[in-house]
Amino acid sequence: MSLSLLILIVLALGVAGYALARARVTAQANGDRRRLHSLIGYYGHTVFLFATVPALLLLGAWLLLQPVVIDGRVSSMLQPGDIPEGGSLSLVMSDVRRIANGLDTLVAQGQLTEAALTTLRTETADVRGQLGSVGIALGSDVQTNVLEAAKAYRGQQGTAQAVMAAVVLLASVLGLALSYKRLSPDFRARNVFESFVKALLIASSMVAVLTTFGILFSMLFESIHFFQLYPAKEFFFSLTWNPQFRGGSSLGIWPLLWGTLYVSFVALLVAVPIGLMIAIYLSEYASKRLRTFAKPAIEILAGIPTIVYGLFALITVGPFLRDYFAQPLGLGTSSSSVMTAGLVMGIMLIPFVSSLSDDIISAVPQSLRDGSFGLGATQSETIRKVVFPAALPGIVGAVLLAASRAIGETMIVVMGAGAAAKLGLNPFEAMTTITVKIVSQLTGDTEFASPETLVAFALGMMLFFFTLALNVIALIVVRKYREQYE
Amino acid sequence: MDDLRIVERDVNTHTNKITARGVDVFYGGSHAIKGVDVDILDNTVTAFIGPSGCGKSTFLRCLNRMNDTIDICRVKGEILLDGENIYNPKVDPVQLRAKVGMVFQKPNPFPKSIYDNVAYGPKIHGLTRNKAELDEVVETSLRKAAIWNEVKDRLQAPGTGLSGGQQQRLCIARAIATSPEVLLMDEPCSALDPIATAQVEELIDELRAQFSVVIVTHSMQQAARVSQRTAFFHLGNLVEYGETGQIFTAPKDPRTESYITGRIG
Numbered sequence: 001m002s003l004s005l006l007i008l009i010v011l012a013l014g015v016a017g018y019a020l021a022r023a024r025v026t027a028q029a030n031g032d033r034r035r036l037h038s039l040i041g042y043y044g045h046t047v048f049l050f051a052t053v054p055a056l057l058l059l060g061a062w063l064l065l066q067p068v069v070i071d072g073r074v075s076s077m078l079q080p081g082d083i084p085e086g087g088s089l090s091l092v093m094s095d096v097r098r099i100a101n102g103l104d105t106l107v108a109q110g111q112l113t114e115a116a117l118t119t120l121r122t123e124t125a126d127v128r129g130q131l132g133s134v135g136i137a138l139g140s141d142v143q144t145n146v147l148e149a150a151k152a153y154r155g156q157q158g159t160a161q162a163v164m165a166a167v168v169l170l171a172s173v174l175g176l177a178l179s180y181k182r183l184s185p186d187f188r189a190r191n192v193f194e195s196f197v198k199a200l201l202i203a204s205s206m207v208a209v210l211t212t213f214g215i216l217f218s219m220l221f222e223s224i225h226f227f228q229l230y231p232a233k234e235f236f237f238s239l240t241w242n243p244q245f246r247g248g249s250s251l252g253i254w255p256l257l258w259g260t261l262y263v264s265f266v267a268l269l270v271a272v273p274i275g276l277m278i279a280i281y282l283s284e285y286a287s288k289r290l291r292t293f294a295k296p297a298i299e300i301l302a303g304i305p306t307i308v309y310g311l312f313a314l315i316t317v318g319p320f321l322r323d324y325f326a327q328p329l330g331l332g333t334s335s336s337s338v339m340t341a342g343l344v345m346g347i348m349l350i351p352f353v354s355s356l357s358d359d360i361i362s363a364v365p366q367s368l369r370d371g372s373f374g375l376g377a378t379q380s381e382t383i384r385k386v387v388f389p390a391a392l393p394g395i396v397g398a399v400l401l402a403a404s405r406a407i408g409e410t411m412i413v414v415m416g417a418g419a420a421a422k423l424g425l426n427p428f429e430a431m432t433t434i435t436v437k438i439v440s441q442l443t444g445d446t447e448f449a450s451p452e453t454l455v456a457f458a459l460g461m462m463l464f465f466f467t468l469a470l471n472v473i474a475l476i477v478v479r480k481y482r483e484q485y486e
Numbered sequence: 487m488d489d490l491r492i493v494e495r496d497v498n499t500h501t502n503k504i505t506a507r508g509v510d511v512f513y514g515g516s517h518a519i520k521g522v523d524v525d526i527l528d529n530t531v532t533a534f535i536g537p538s539g540c541g542k543s544t545f546l547r548c549l550n551r552m553n554d555t556i557d558i559c560r561v562k563g564e565i566l567l568d569g570e571n572i573y574n575p576k577v578d579p580v581q582l583r584a585k586v587g588m589v590f591q592k593p594n595p596f597p598k599s600i601y602d603n604v605a606y607g608p609k610i611h612g613l614t615r616n617k618a619e620l621d622e623v624v625e626t627s628l629r630k631a632a633i634w635n636e637v638k639d640r641l642q643a644p645g646t647g648l649s650g651g652q653q654q655r656l657c658i659a660r661a662i663a664t665s666p667e668v669l670l671m672d673e674p675c676s677a678l679d680p681i682a683t684a685q686v687e688e689l690i691d692e693l694r695a696q697f698s699v700v701i702v703t704h705s706m707q708q709a710a711r712v713s714q715r716t717a718f719f720h721l722g723n724l725v726e727y728g729e730t731g732q733i734f735t736a737p738k739d740p741r742t743e744s745y746i747t748g749r750i751g
Binding site: 287365367368369370371372373374375376377378381385386389390 | 550552555557580581582583584585587588589590592594595596597598606607610611657660661664
């Protein structure tokens with residue numbers, strides 16, 4: 001039974017349950033709907049949910065677990081001698097799966113009967129040739145054990161599918177029957193339905209939380225792997241970043257961390273003042289008409305892909321800064337520089353600061369402004385001394401959002417600041433950031449299990465902790481200095 | 487309304503503080519105030535009464551040009567403060583508002599400490615030379631607003647943490663601290679309980695010694711209790727203006743009589 005057919009049957013059961021439930025409670029209440037505890041639809045919905053959701057959840061879990069279980073059982077049939085020199089168990093297992101699929105196709109096309117299949121031997125038949133005729137090209141002749149494993153795989157897969165269909169249908173019918181049996185005019189269908197929906201909502205929010213933990217753990221394990229291969233002391237305290245293909249690299253985080261901070265700092269130096277001034281102008285001074293036009297126009301900046309900003313940095317801003325500032329001042333001859341990346345990134349971040357801060361400033365109650373005006377304060381005094389302090393917590397939040405964007409930005413840095421890991425103060429020199437190096441280390445030619453590749457995870461981990469720390473600090477600052485209105 | 491006879495009503499010696507002549511206010515297309523003439527006396531509490539939407543708050547906000555902050559609002563006619571037209575383009579509304587303070591319907595303390603709330607006005611106008619003087623102004627203002635004893639031990643606590651009545655008295659202290667000449671109050675007791683209302687009313691009576699106070703109120707008892715002169719507004723017109731006792735006991739206009747006896751409004 002195919003998967004889609006199974007899902008359709010379960011859904012059909014659900015719909016049938018809906019209709020049955022309505023009919024049953026209507027009959028029980030002698031057609032008088034006022035005698036029902038809930039609206040009639042809730043009885044139908046409840047039975048529908050009990051008939052479908054548990055069965056579909058079971059189906060999903062089964063599909064996730066089935067390959068793991070079958071692979072484990074089949075791979076135990078293979079001998080160590082079946083694995084060719086330089087290969088691995090997983091490669092042989094993928095061959096097993098392909099052969100099993102090929103056998104399926106052969107049976108389906110009638111080239112092979114089920115009876116012939118059980119007696120099929122590599123010694124007596126050209127299995128490789130037959131499989132090749134249905135599009136399964138194999139690198140070498142099929143070995144006896146592998147063929148047997150493939151047959152077993154095919155058999156178990158078939159059995160598992162049948163069992164799965166039976167179990168899922170049973171769950172569906174059981175859910176339907178049990179909930180149908182409980183129906184009566186006094187059954188609190190609305191409450192049951194609403195708790196069910198609430199559980200569904202909780203489960204959805206858990207998806208996001210669990211994903212965060214999943215990301216954290218996947219990085220954590222690879223980072224531990226990295227620190228087993230490379231001394232942690234070197235990683236945290238070495239001041240040089242110099243990966244080598246043949247080992248013996250120095251992988252100190254400081255040049256990268258410094259580059260990240262330096263570029264982000266320049267970016268925030270551009271984005272925060274400009275963004276805040278835009279926000280203050282838009283929320284306090286600009287006319288309504290100008291605001292409805294200007295705000296979306298500024299937000300367009302946020303929609304430009306970062307690679308386009310990168311191009312802008314590479315071909316316009318970089319050469320401009322080099323020709324008019326760096327060279328005349330004798331500070332450098334590189335068009336890739338911290339300044340280039342920082343400036344362009346700052347422009348990218350302006351809407352993040354301005355748009356959020358604008359909303360936050362506009363949310364400060366008018367009564368506070370009136371109170372200040374009523375005391376003879378000018379508009380700018382009111383903004384500086386009343387509105388801005390009241391909006392500060394939200395504004396810090398907006399700046400933080402911009403900061404974490406800046407720290408995580410990759411494309412603009414690659415094209416604007418270059419890829420040279422350096423510790424330096426000159427903003428017209430090329431430097432690089434953690435994110436850029438994560439990309440270049442992971443996409444390099446080195447083996448995955450080498451410290452040169454795995455360092456990417458340790459770097460990612462540091463980035464994660466770094467932004468986390470930033471958020472915690474900001475929370476503390478905000479809590480200490482906020483001036484809370486209502 | 488027996489207490490009407492108890493309240494002292496020696497208003498004859500006072501001079502005009504604010505003189506309004508032919509004031510019209512428009513909100514977009516609607517004509518909110520129609521040709522109002524009124525004389526507000528020094529060291530007097532003047533009450534504006536009338537049904538909701540009659541324009542009394544709007545007219546009050548004309549007196550310190552708070553209506554300037556509303557885009558669609560236009561004001562015509564002249565309002566003289568000590569003989570000078572406040573709608574003259576040469577007058578800076580900011581300086582005007584330092585002289586004509588305002589207390590709002592809903593207490594709106596700034597989200598700052600109690601001290602900073604009161605010190606706000608003196609600071610922005612540079613009224614004090616040093617911290618000691620500022621401390622003194624804050625204390626005097628809080629004392630005048632009858633809240634000093636309640637807050638003297640927690641001047642650094644946030645003003646938003648006070649109760650509603652305390653917040654309103656804090657706002658009055660804040661307005662007094664700028665030493666205005668006129669104090670406008672837009673229904674200052676409508677968000678307060680009876681005890682806090684009584685405190686604020688008592689305070690208004692004391693403030694009369696230093697300022698000219700204009701109060702908008704929905705409560706006729708309140709107008710009768712605190713004011714010496716009363717103006718009755720109806721549908722944007724100033725119907726009747728005179729001594730409080732006369733307005734409440736012998737109104738000349740039939741509309742005033744209907745409102746006071748509860749037939750309109």
